[in-house]
Amino acid sequence: MAWYYFDSRDDGKVITDDVGLEVADLETVKVLAAKGLAELAVDVLPGSLERCLGIDVRDANSDPVLTTELIFKARLLTN
Amino acid sequence: METLGTRHPLEPLLRKLQQWMPLDAKEADAVRALPYEVQRVKAGAYIVRDGDRATRSCLLISGFAFRQKLVADGGRSISAIHMCGDMVDLQNSLLGVADHSVQALTQCNVAFIPREAVKEIAFAFPNVGMAMWCDTLIDASIFREWIANIARRDAATRIAHLLCEFGVRLEAAGLGAKLAYELPMTQEQLADCTGLTSVHVNRTLKALEASGDITRSIRHVAIADWGKISDTADFQSEYLHLAPDCAGSRAA
Numbered sequence: 166m167a168w169y170y171f172d173s174r175d176d177g178k179v180i181t182d183d184v185g186l187e188v189a190d191l192e193t194v195k196v197l198a199a200k201g202l203a204e205l206a207v208d209v210l211p212g213s214l215e216r217c218l219g220i221d222v223r224d225a226n227s228d229p230v231l232t233t234e235l236i237f238k239a240r241l242l243t244n
Numbered sequence: 245m246e247t248l249g250t251r252h253p254l255e256p257l258l259r260k261l262q263q264w265m266p267l268d269a270k271e272a273d274a275v276r277a278l279p280y281e282v283q284r285v286k287a288g289a290y291i292v293r294d295g296d297r298a299t300r301s302c303l304l305i306s307g308f309a310f311r312q313k314l315v316a317d318g319g320r321s322i323s324a325i326h327m328c329g330d331m332v333d334l335q336n337s338l339l340g341v342a343d344h345s346v347q348a349l350t351q352c353n354v355a356f357i358p359r360e361a362v363k364e365i366a367f368a369f370p371n372v373g374m375a376m377w378c379d380t381l382i383d384a385s386i387f388r389e390w391i392a393n394i395a396r397r398d399a400a401t402r403i404a405h406l407l408c409e410f411g412v413r414l415e416a417a418g419l420g421a422k423l424a425y426e427l428p429m430t431q432e433q434l435a436d437c438t439g440l441t442s443v444h445v446n447r448t449l450k451a452l453e454a455s456g457d458i459t460r461s462i463r464h465v466a467i468a469d470w471g472k473i474s475d476t477a478d479f480q481s482e483y484l485h486l487a488p489d490c491a492g493s494r495a496a
Contacts, residue, residue, distance in 0.1 A: 171443040180447050184431055201443030208398050208444075220443065 167225060169194050171201060174219040174234075175209060191230065194222055198233050206235055214239045252276055253355050256329035256417075257303050263416070263486070264382070265375035274369050278362075280355040285348045291332060292346040298336035300356040304328055307352030308428050312436070313344045322436040323387060325349065325410065325429075329417050334380050337362040350428045382485050389483045394439040397478060399448040402438040404457060404477035407465060409484070416486050424466045452476070 166189055170182040188194050198220040205218050215238050222231040258275045261267060267275070282305065285291055291302050291309055304326050311324040311332065323344065326332045332346045337359045348354075366373030389409075393402050411422030420426075431449070435442040452458050457473045459466045467473050474480075 171446070173443075173447045180450050182443070182446050184446050186432070186442055197441055197443055201441045201447075204399060204440055204444040205447065208400070 169225075169230065170223045170227075171198060172221045172223065173201070173205060174217070174221065175205065176217055185225075194231055198222055198231055202233055202235050206237070210237050213237060253282055253305050253353075254278060254280060254303065256305050257331065257355075259418070260329035260331075260379065261372060261375035264378035265371050267371055267375065271369045271372050274365055275372060278357050278365060280357045282353055282355050285352045285354050287348050287350050287352075289348050290345055291348060291352070291354055292336070292342045292344075294342055294345045296342040298333065298340055298342055298359055300358050301334055301337045301362045302332045302346065303355040303357060304330050304332055305353045305355050308349040309346055309352055309354075310349050310433070310437075311344050311346050320436045321439070322433060323390060324383070325413075325437070327413060327417050328419055331376075331379060334362070334376060334383075337366075349433070378485075385483045385485065390437075399438070399440055399444055400451055400476060401478050402440070403434065403445065403448050404452060404473055405479050406434070406437055407458065407467070408473060408477045408479040408481075411465075411467065412481050412484060412486070416484070422467070423470065424464070427463050427465050429463075 166187045168185045169188050170185045172182050173180040186197065188197065202218060202220050205220075209218070210216060217234065217236050219232065219234040221229060221233070224230050254276055257278075258267070258272055261275065262272075280303070285307075292298075294313065306328055309326045309330075309332055310322045311326070312320050312322045314320055326346075332354075333342065336342055362376070366376055386409075389405075393405050397405065407427070408422075410427065411420075411425055414420040414425055415422045429437075431442040431445045434440075434449075435445045438445065440448070449458075449460065453460060455476070456468070457476050459468070
């Protein structure tokens with residue numbers, strides 16, 4: 166088990182994780198980042214036309230271990 | 245008889261039952277005369293395990309506990325938070341087998357009351373039985389609210405709702421004030437209460453701070469404007485049935 170910090174990006178805005186999580190391995194880190202990103206998307210994408218979301222994970226030494234990104238684009242195809 | 249300070253250990257139960265139903269002196273004495281055994285339980289320890297055959301009911305006389313179920317992949321869902329005065333498994337006095345687990349959230353003192361004694365007092369003193377019935381009905385009302393919370397509210401609303409409910413129940417139990425309290429929960433436990441990841445809980449708590457709904461310092465939560473957070477939380481307290489004319493007078 167090791168501590169990891171999951172910082173979120175919503176377009177240009179970064180929300181830094183100052184609490185962290187104790188996680189068993191990097192595979193679980195990836196799963197948690199993906200689920201966290203999906204939850205962020207559920208909350209912010211309705212009403213958006215373009216949005217870039219991401220979660221960047223640091224280890225206890227603040228070294229980056231994972232970056233994720235989700236790009237959303239919506240285009241209305243009728244007038 | 246074991247006592248905690250000068251207070252009778254079953255006094256929190258009496259207070260809770262009287263919230264739902266006025267009890268006269270004889271009925272109150274009968275509650276105080278229930279047989280019990282007090283045990284100290286460490287944070288994280290199990291009070292009841294899923295599948296246990298119930299031989300006793302558990303009254304929380306200090307500390308906090310939660311009800312939880314585990315799913316096949318190991319994920320945990322917390323379905324209720326309990327505090328002093330709560331019977332954490334009153335339904336077991338009739339159902340017989342625990343269908344979920346109860347764990348201590350903090351160090352707790354728990355009074356274990358034999359299941360048969362709970363049944364006997366409910367039938368010998370119908371008002372006590374009615375108050376216990378109301379208690380389980382209100383538990384069910386809270387479960388329904390939590391299901392709606394998880395099923396249909398966004399993350400900020402879910403977490404704000406949980407913070408409102410915790411404050412209101414704490415105040416009703418005489419354990420604190422709804423506008424400022426210690427929340428005895430980790431972000432992982434908050435996540436398991438709200439069906440979110442702790443990653444999203446962390447982010448959402450920060451958003452609630454940024455919007456001025458709450459201020460936090462470690463586990464201390466302060467709410468400056470109850471109206472504002474109630475709006476954010478979609479919180480109306482009627483489901484807690486705390487109004488004086490709610491449970492008791494209807495049952496009478």
